[in-house]
Amino acid sequence: MFSTIAIAPVRGLVLAGLSILGLVAVLAHALVLLLTISVGLAMLMPWAIGLGRRVTGARRKLAARWDGVYIPWPYSPAPEPPEPDEEGLYLYEEHLYNSPRTPMLYRKVDWMLDDRATWRDLAWLLLNASIGNVLALAPAALIIYGALTLPWGGLLIMLGFLLGPMFLRLHTAGSRVLLGLPLRTGPRAMSKRFTKWGYSFGLFALSLNSVFMLIVFPRAWKVANTRRKLASEWSGVPVAQSTATRTTWRDLRFFALDPIVGVLTTVVPFVLLLYAGWGLAVPQTWRWFVPPTEPDWAFGWYGQFAGSDWLAIPAAVGLSAVALWITPPLIRLNGQWVRTMLAPADDLTQRVLELAKTRADATDAAAAELRRIEQDLHDGAQARLVAMGLGLGALEHLIDQDPDRAKQVLSKVRSNSAQALAELRDLVRGIHPPVLADRGLGDAVRALALDTPLPVKVQVDLPRRLDPPIETAAYFAISEALTNVSKHAEAASVGVDVRLVEDTLELTVRDDGRGGADVSRGTGLRGVARRLSAFDGVMTVHSPVGGPTTIRMTLRVSAG
Template identity: 45%
Template sequence: MNGEPTRQNWLMERVRAPWRGLGLWLLSIPAIFVAGLLNSTLSMVSIGFGVLLVPMVMPLVRKMTDAYRSRITEWTGHRIERPYLPEAPEEATETGSALQLRRFQRLIADPATWRDLGWLVADPIVSVFTAALPGLMILYGFWGWNLTLWAGGVIGDLGGNEWYTFIQVNEDYTSHPARMVGTAVLGTVFMVAGFLLGPTMLDVYGKWGRTLLGPTEKSRLALRVRHLTESRSEAVDASAAELRRIERDLHDGAQARLVAMGMSLGAIEHLLDKDPAKARLLLAETRASSAKALAELRDLVRGIHPPVLADRGIGDAVRALALDHPLPVEVTVDLPSRPEPPVESAVYFAVCEMLTNTAKHSGAQRVWVDLGHRGDMIQVSVTDDGQGGATLEGGTGLRGIERRIGTFDGVLALSSPPGGPTIVTMEVPCLLPSSPQV
C-alpha cells in the first residue's frame, strides 16, 4: 500500500518538472526587458539622470527577481530569501534630492543589485540548458512524431529540406520507411529523456538561483542585525507591558487587600477590650481577606512562571493546561530532555495563548497539541477541528505569539482554511541537553 503513493509521487514529479522548467524559462522574456531598462538607467548615471531613475526602476527589478525567488522556492524546493540590505536610518528623516541621493547610494552599494542584474542578463541563456531543457526535449520529441505522421510528407511535397538530428526530411522522406521509423524512435527517446531529466535539471536550476539570487554574507549579516534589533525592541516592549500588568495587579489586588487588612487589624486592636464580639467578627473578615490576597499572589506568580513549569517541565505544564481547558485537549510530548528555561517559558506561554484563542474563537470540539524536537528545533503544533478562517493580520493574538517566539529566532506558520481545521505550527531553535526530562 505504501508503494503505490510512492510510485504516483515519482511519476507526478517527472510529469510536472519539465513544464515547470519551461514556465521558469518563460519568465526570462519580461526579464530581458527589465534588464535592458536597468542597463539604460545605469548608463545615464554619468549625466546625472541615473541618480533619479535608478531608485525608480529598482522596485520593478526586485519585483521581477522576487517572482523568480517565489517560483524557484515553490517548484524546486530551494528556498531563496530576499537578500536586500535594509534602508539606512537617515532615509526616514531626509526628503527631496538628499533622499534620492541616499537611496541611489544604498542601491549601488548593495551587492544584490548587481547580482540581480547578472541574473536577468544570464538567466535567459542558463535556463535553456537547465530548467527548460527537459521541456524542450519533450517538445522536440513531439515534433519528431509529427514529422513521422504527416508533417514530413507535407515538407516533401512542398520541396522542403530539413534535418531531424541526423535524419534528412525531404521529398524522398515518405519513400524511406527506415527514416520515418528512425524519426519516431528518436522522438520517443527525446520525450522519455525529457521526463526523466526534468527533476534533476530543475534541481540544478534551483541551486543556480539560490547562488545568485540569495543573500550574500554582508546582506545576511545586515538582515540578521535588523531582525535582532526588531526582536529586541519587541522583547523590551513586551517586558515593559508585563511589568506594568504585574504592577497593576499588585496595586489593585493584593496590595489593596493588605492595606485593608492593616486597617482592620488596627480596628481590632481598639475593639479587643471594648467590644470583643465585633473584634472577632473583624478578625474573621481579615482572615478571609488574607486568604484571598494569598490566592491572588499565587495566581500572579503562576502568570509570571507557573510552579508546575519550574518543577515538572514543559510537558507536564502543557498537560496541566489541557486539564484546565474547557475543551477536550489531547497532548503528545516527545522531548528527550528539558529545554533551556527561557525557551521553555516562551513555548509554554505561546501554547497557553493558542489554547486560549482556540477556546474563544475557533468553535472547535477537540484540540490536539503535539510537542517534539527535530534536529535543533522544538516543534509545537496546535490543531483544532473548528470553523477555520484564522489569520495573522490585524494584530491578533497569533501575531503576539509570533513576536514572542521571534525573540528566540522562532517562526510560526498558520493553516486555517474556511471550515477548518486550523493548524498552528511553531519552531523554536533549541539544543536540548543530554539529561532526561524531569
C-alpha cells in the same frame, strides 16, 4: 409512467448540454487560476468558482423537478464583511487596507477554496463529462441508432426508451452523492491534496514567469521576497526574508535558473492531472459528435488504450491519484530549491540588522510584560493587602466592643488573605510556572492542557531539556494559542504537537473549529510573534473561513 419513459431521452440530452457548460466552467477554473498566480487577478476567482456552482445548482434543481430528489446546498456560510478598526482601516493577514473591498475579496476566495464542496463540485463537473454523459446520452444514442437501422433497429428504440428512466435515476443518485452534504466533517484530506496541487501549479506558473524578472530586474527583489514567503507558506520550508531593498546578483541568479529547476520540480503533477482531466473530459461518448473521418488528435492513447475506449476513465482516475500523491514531496523540494538560492547571506551586516530588529521586539515584549505584572499587582494582590490592613484596623477597635462584628471582619480578612495568596501564585505562575522549571516543557504543556476547557491531545517529542528562556517562550506561545482557540474558534477539540528537529523547536496547535479572521487576528498572537522573534522564531496562522485553524511556531535552539 408513459410520459416519463417518452421524455427521458430528451432529459438526457439536456443533461449532456449541462455537461458542456460544466466543461466551460472547468476551463474557466484553470484559466483564472493561471491568471491569478501569474499576474495576480484574484478578483476573477470567485467568478470562476461561482460559474461552476451555477452549473451544479442547475443539476440540483433538475433533480428536484424531474425525480423529486432534494440535493441540499452544501456550501459553508459566506464570510461576514470585515469590520474597521479604531482608525477606520481593515485588517487582513497583518496588512491594513483603506477599503473593505480587497479584504472582502480575499475572504471570499479563502471561503471558496477552503470549502470541501468546491472540490466536490469540480469532481462532479469532470465526472459528469465522462460517466455522466454515458448515462445521459445512451438512451438517445440507442433510439437514433435504432431509427437508422430499421426494421431490426426497432428493438434498440424500445430498449432506449425503457432504459432512459433507469439511467437518469442513476445519474441523479451519483449527483446526489457528490453534490450533497459530505458524509463526514473531519479533516479534508482530498481537498488538502487538491490544494497542494494548486500550490504546485502556482509555483509552476511562477517559475515560467521568472524569466521576465530578468527584464524588470529593478523590481525583482520584491518578487524574490514573495517567493521566500510562498516557500514558507506553501512548501513548508521556512526561508527568512531579506532586508535588502534592491535586486542582488543572488536574486538574478535564482531567476535565471528557476525556469529550468523550478519547472522540473513542479511540472510533473501539473501535466499528470491535466492529462487525466483531458481523459475524463473526452471519453468514448464524445466520439459520437466527431465524424469518423476527423483525425484522432482529441483522444490520444486514451481512446485506444489496450484496444478499449472504456479504459480511458480508470486510467484518468489512476493518473489523478498519482499526481496528487507525488505533489507534496515535489513542492517541498521546490521550497528547498528556493531556500538554497534565496536564503539571505549570513554575513555580518545581515545578522546585525536581524539582531537589531529582534532586540527591539524583545525589548517591547519585555516592557509589555512588566506593565502587565505591575497592573496585576496593582489591581490584584495590592488591593487585597490594602483591604486586609483596613480590616485589621477595624478589628482592633471591634474586638472588645462588638465580638460578633469582629468575627465577621476577621472572616473577610481571612478571605482577602486567601485571595491575595491565590493571585500572587497565579502571577508567579504567569512569570515562570513552577512545573516548567521542575518537569520541563513537555509536562508543562500537558498541565496546561488539563487547565484548558477543551479536550486537548498533546504529543511531545523532546529528547532533552532545552534552555530555560526557550522553554518559557514556547510555553507561553502555546498558552496564548490555546487561549485564542478557547475564546474564538468554537472548537470541539485541540491538538498540540511539540517536537525538536535538529536545532529547531516546532510547535503546532490545531483545532477543529470554525476558523476565519476573528480567530487569526488578535493582539495576543501578535505578542507571541514578537516573543518568538527574539529566538529567530516564526509564527504562521492558517485559519480558513469555516474550517480548522492551524498555528505553527518555530524557535531556533542551541545544540545540546
